[in-house]
Amino acid sequence: MTVHPTVLSVPAPPGVIPRCAEARTRVVSNTPVNGEYRLLTLDAPAEVLACHPGQFFQLLCPEPDGEHPFLRRPMSIYGYDADAGQLQFLYKVTGAGTRGLATLKPDDGLNVLGPLGQGFTMPENRQNLLLLARGVGLATLAPLARMAQRKGRSLTAICSARRPELAMSVDLFRSYGAEVIVVHDADESATPEALRILIEAQIAKRRIDAFYTCGSARLLRLLQDIGARHGIPGEVAMEQQMACGIGMCQACVRSFHDGDQVVHRRVCREGPVFPISEAIA
Amino acid sequence: MKDIPHPPVCDMGVQIGGLRLANPIMPASGTFSEDLSDVFDLDILGAHVLKTIMRDARAGNPTPRVCDLQGGMLNAIGIPSKGIDDFRDRMLPYWAGYKAPLIVSISAHTVDEFAQLCREVTLPGVAAIEANISCPNIEADGRAFAMRPDTTEQVVQRLRAETDLPLWAKLTPNTGEPVDVALAAEAAGADALVVANTALGMSIDVTTRQPRLGNIMGGISGPAIKPIALRMTYQIARACRIPVIGCGGIATRDDALEFMIAGARAVQVGTATFQSPTVMARLVAELSEWASAEGLTSIEEIIGSVGTPRGDMS
Numbered sequence: 017m018t019v020h021p022t023v024l025s026v027p028a029p030p031g032v033i034p035r036c037a038e039a040r041t042r043v044v045s046n047t048p049v050n051g052e053y054r055l056l057t058l059d060a061p062a063e064v065l066a067c068h069p070g071q072f073f074q075l076l077c078p079e080p081d082g083e084h085p086f087l088r089r090p091m092s093i094y095g096y097d098a099d100a101g102q103l104q105f106l107y108k109v110t111g112a113g114t115r116g117l118a119t120l121k122p123d124d125g126l127n128v129l130g131p132l133g134q135g136f137t138m139p140e141n142r143q144n145l146l147l148l149a150r151g152v153g154l155a156t157l158a159p160l161a162r163m164a165q166r167k168g169r170s171l172t173a174i175c176s177a178r179r180p181e182l183a184m185s186v187d188l189f190r191s192y193g194a195e196v197i198v199v200h201d202a203d204e205s206a207t208p209e210a211l212r213i214l215i216e217a218q219i220a221k222r223r224i225d226a227f228y229t230c231g232s233a234r235l236l237r238l239l240q241d242i243g244a245r246h247g248i249p250g251e252v253a254m255e256q257q258m259a260c261g262i263g264m265c266q267a268c269v270r271s272f273h274d275g276d277q278v279v280h281r282r283v284c285r286e287g288p289v290f291p292i293s294e295a296i297a
Numbered sequence: 298m299k300d301i302p303h304p305p306v307c308d309m310g311v312q313i314g315g316l317r318l319a320n321p322i323m324p325a326s327g328t329f330s331e332d333l334s335d336v337f338d339l340d341i342l343g344a345h346v347l348k349t350i351m352r353d354a355r356a357g358n359p360t361p362r363v364c365d366l367q368g369g370m371l372n373a374i375g376i377p378s379k380g381i382d383d384f385r386d387r388m389l390p391y392w393a394g395y396k397a398p399l400i401v402s403i404s405a406h407t408v409d410e411f412a413q414l415c416r417e418v419t420l421p422g423v424a425a426i427e428a429n430i431s432c433p434n435i436e437a438d439g440r441a442f443a444m445r446p447d448t449t450e451q452v453v454q455r456l457r458a459e460t461d462l463p464l465w466a467k468l469t470p471n472t473g474e475p476v477d478v479a480l481a482a483e484a485a486g487a488d489a490l491v492v493a494n495t496a497l498g499m500s501i502d503v504t505t506r507q508p509r510l511g512n513i514m515g516g517i518s519g520p521a522i523k524p525i526a527l528r529m530t531y532q533i534a535r536a537c538r539i540p541v542i543g544c545g546g547i548a549t550r551d552d553a554l555e556f557m558i559a560g561a562r563a564v565q566v567g568t569a570t571f572q573s574p575t576v577m578a579r580l581v582a583e584l585s586e587w588a589s590a591e592g593l594t595s596i597e598e599i600i601g602s603v604g605t606p607r608g609d610m611s
Binding site: 024035036037038076084085086087088112127129256257258259260262263264265266267268269270280285 | 327328329330332333335336348356357360361362363364365366367368369370372374377519570571572573574575579
């Protein structure tokens with residue numbers, strides 16, 4: 017049976033365009049990338065394609081053999097194209113949910129909920145941007161690079177990986193006009209010490225207005241420290257285990273600095289993107 | 298000109314004590330908030346049941362707070378609450394913007410605290426109070442008032458004395474004497490019984506040998522507990538005169554029908570909303586279509602209509 021991408025129809029609040037929707041999508045392709053990752057491309061209805069970089073979807077993953085991923089799995093958006101009607105996710109197979117996703121074949125259906133959460137911001141006073149991420153975290157920042165290009169910002173992307181050939185999305189970042197620097201474990205260029213020297217050199221070379229990162233606690237701490245020294249703000253996309261994904265269940269809280277207090281915020285709702293200065297790694 | 302026959306339309310309203318609901322579908326406490334208004338018009342629901350509030354602000358349990366199970370999930374959220382002031386000053390004005398009756402869920406560690414909070418939430422705009430005397434995640438080893446008839450009677454009696462609003466008691470499956478607990482709540486003055494909260498459970502990651510929840514134990518919800526909640530609904534609806542509201546693993550129209558046929562006057566939908574946030578909107582529509590197709594004039598006709606088994610081993 018052919019799956020037609022469609023939104024599950026429910027009454028919308030009067031005068032309100034729903035911020036997110038539950039939709040049935042159709043798998044276009046689901047192919048291995050770089051050995052460790054897979055790229056899932058979906059035909060999706062327009063109602064779920066008004067996305068912002070940094071937002072995520074909740075995917076109702078199929079059950080792989082012998083496993084039962086009951087809850088939806090949060091997945092950051094790798095690509096979205098309202099004109100083509102397509103949505104893309106780049107994922108690493110690590111658990112029951114992603115093992116389920118890996119079983120999807122072209123023309124299969126997939127129920128998605130989104131777009132969810134608060135994405136990255138890029139105000140006018142941030143012209144020179146530095147992006148730092150590692151592994152699958154780079155996928156989350158791919159739409160950010162596209163936004164930087166569209167807004168005419170200058171972007172340096174430091175892509176970290178275990179080995180140079182595993183660095184994700186390098187070509188994609190280059191196609192968006194970013195200056196790409198690949199660092200990796202094999203030559204120890206990806207250690208926090210080496211990265212600190214690299215980033216300080218970037219700052220010395222030209223003004224950096226903002227940092228963007230995601231995922232890694234180590235990289236977050238590094239950017240918090242360098243940002244505090246130089247007065248450079250930034251944003252981080254954070255992760256946490258979720259149940260509902262829209263703010264109801266309070267499962268995905270993390271601690272954040274709020275002035276001199278430590279408060280809980282929901283990663284799904286107040287985030288997943290937070291100011292680097294407020295995040296606690 | 299001939300009259301075009303209209304399809305008969307069934308009245309979907311249900312009576313819960315003195316409270317009339319437009320339809321029998323409402324959220325279960327803890328699985329609902331204003332955030333769901335991003336997804337559908339919340340006024341189509343029979344009632345709005347808020348997440349349990351406790352009197353003082355509290356952070357809740359350590360993460361991880363949820364994990365998967367086959368046919369359901371475990372949670373130990375631990376009732377993070379912004380406290381009574383936030384409820385009165387922020388939440389109550391927000392929910393006043395809706396037509397659906399507002400049901401406020403409250404909990405506390407002691408009878409005295411419970412009574413004080415009950416008095417404080419007895420406010421204009423609140424249609425009923427749901428006493429969460431069954432949360433397994435706020436006391437050591439999941440202890441809760443509703444595990445025993447005597448503690449149930451004590452707390453419900455005090456709450457009854459503090460409010461003139463309809464008082465619903467949310468019961469627990471973690472008891473060997475559900476009917477006695479239900480009768481105790483009824484005798485103490487509860488106006489309705491919500492059957493039931495989550496079942497106390499646990500899960501361990503065999504690789505790390507760590508419990509999968511930060512709180513070690515938590516409440517099982519979802520389809521896995523549906524037969525237990527349905528059985529309790531049946532037992533309690535037969536034994537008590539006050540209305541029973543079914544709750545536990547309801548995800549489809551037929552799930553809702555099962556609980557109503559077993560004796561529930563309305564149902565709460567919880568974990569299913571995490572899988573499909575539009576599920577309650579669909580259930581309202583599907584239940585109405587079903588009732589009209591069945592030729593019912595009122596959905597209340599099916600309440601408690603369960604038959605006796607046609608066994609042939611006489």
